[in-house]
Amino acid sequence: MRVSVLGAGSWGTTVAALVCKRHETLVWSRDPGVAEEINLRHRNQVYLPGFALPPALTATDDLVVAAATAQVLIMGVPSHAFRGVLERACDHVPPWIPVVSLAKGLEDETALRMTQIVEQVLPGHPAAALTGPNLAKEILAGKAAATVIATGDETVATLLQEILQRGLLRVYTNGDVIGCELGGALKNVVAIAAGMAEGLGVGDNTRAAVITRGLAELAQLGQAMGGQAATFAGLTGLGDLVATCLSPYSRNRHVGEQLGRGRKLDDVLAEMITTAEGVRTTPVAVRLGDRHGLELPICRTIHRVLTGEITARDAYAGLRHSPAGTESGPW
Numbered sequence: 001m002r003v004s005v006l007g008a009g010s011w012g013t014t015v016a017a018l019v020c021k022r023h024e025t026l027v028w029s030r031d032p033g034v035a036e037e038i039n040l041r042h043r044n045q046v047y048l049p050g051f052a053l054p055p056a057l058t059a060t061d062d063l064v065v066a067a068a069t070a071q072v073l074i075m076g077v078p079s080h081a082f083r084g085v086l087e088r089a090c091d092h093v094p095p096w097i098p099v100v101s102l103a104k105g106l107e108d109e110t111a112l113r114m115t116q117i118v119e120q121v122l123p124g125h126p127a128a129a130l131t132g133p134n135l136a137k138e139i140l141a142g143k144a145a146a147t148v149i150a151t152g153d154e155t156v157a158t159l160l161q162e163i164l165q166r167g168l169l170r171v172y173t174n175g176d177v178i179g180c181e182l183g184g185a186l187k188n189v190v191a192i193a194a195g196m197a198e199g200l201g202v203g204d205n206t207r208a209a210v211i212t213r214g215l216a217e218l219a220q221l222g223q224a225m226g227g228q229a230a231t232f233a234g235l236t237g238l239g240d241l242v243a244t245c246l247s248p249y250s251r252n253r254h255v256g257e258q259l260g261r262g263r264k265l266d267d268v269l270a271e272m273i274t275t276a277e278g279v280r281t282t283p284v285a286v287r288l289g290d291r292h293g294l295e296l297p298i299c300r301t302i303h304r305v306l307t308g309e310i311t312a313r314d315a316y317a318g319l320r321h322s323p324a325g326t327e328s329g330p331w
């Protein structure tokens with residue numbers, strides 16, 4: 001198979017590096033310098049400093065070439081760039097080939113999931129999402145991990161499972177595309193909350209409370225939007241939530257941690273080269289909560305911190321004043 005990955009950031013490059021071991025793989029970067037570095041030095045120092053990439057991995061800065069030669073198209077750009085890049089590529093994409101989203105976010109204006117954007121821009125193409133507890137640097141280092149291909153098409157699921165399964169990465173399939181994509185997007189908001197707790201210097205009890213109540217929020221919103229309850233207890237829900245909330249590699253947790261230390265959001269983002277999807281997903285989650293009549297206290301509190309209405313310290317102090325109610329469990 002010829003596989004093209006659009007987006008040569010941390011995760012796009014990592015997935016391309018896995019796939020190229022058995023399939024001809026071309027990764028597209030909008031930055032010619034990144035493409036050249038991958039081709040000539042087998043490195044991507046901006047996004048994956050210190051890692052060697054397989055010499056079999058090739059790169060281009062020509063979007064048309066990457067789109068036109070693909071038999072499987074993998075979208076590795078963040079959610080805010082997803083529609084734009086796909087629209088630029090769409091006239092060159094061969095008919096009916098599967099399109100896989102790596103992005104864990106929701107479209108700002110529409111609140112659409114990435115596979116819904118694929119269905120709009122490339123109708124008739126099978127759409128899938130790859131999501132789960134997958135920190136790029138750990139996967140590239142070959143550490144054991146599990147991930148999920150979410151698609152409603154079983155034949156495509158099996159094909160993608162074969163393409164992506166490498167070494168110690170176990171690729172499961174899941175037909176609940178809504179639940180899997182929403183888990184991946186919403187856990188980033190909770191990871192900001194967990195990072196904030198970290199920055200404020202709280203303990204393991206706090207971490208556990210944020211993760212568990214965060215899971216309740218993403219399961220409530222996810223089910224209201226059509227996801228299945230069991231999905232939120234799986235790799236793409238609880239699994240990714242735990243990995244992202246606890247890992248020092250997580251960009252979302254990093255943003256939260258810096259806010260917890262009293263820094264301003266703009267300053268934190270200005271010094272980051274890579275993407276923290278949760279910053280854009282938070283207002284979308286709040287809008288979706290309004291639409292579905294859900295309280296979502298963690299998402300709403302994070303939103304108030306991100307907009308500068310309250311500080312991270314205020315957010316945690318506010319726990320004193322909000323009634324806990326009855327724990328009905330995430331489901």
Ligand SMILES: NC(=O)c1ccc[n+]([C@@H]2O[C@H](COP(=O)([O-])OP(=O)(O)OC[C@H]3O[C@@H](n4cnc5c(N)ncnc54)[C@H](O)[C@@H]3O)[C@@H](O)[C@H]2O)c1
Nearest residue numbers: 007008009010011012077078081102103104135136274275
């Ligand atoms: N890094 C991880 O560990 C990881 C793991 C799983 C999922 N993801 C998800 O994958 C997606 C991509 O994340 P990443 O970590 O690779 O991000 P990144 O910030 O490392 O890289 C983003 C890539 O997209 C490109 N890009 C950004 N805006 C663009 C635009 N408008 N047009 C063209 N290209 C553009 C950048 O040049 C870069 O190559 C995110 O949704 C993220 O949540 C990341």
Ligand SMILES: O=P(O)(O)OC[C@H](O)CO
Nearest residue numbers: 132133134135250251252
């Ligand atoms: O670095 P983050 O916070 O974008 O998280 C990366 C992955 O989504 C973890 O599964």
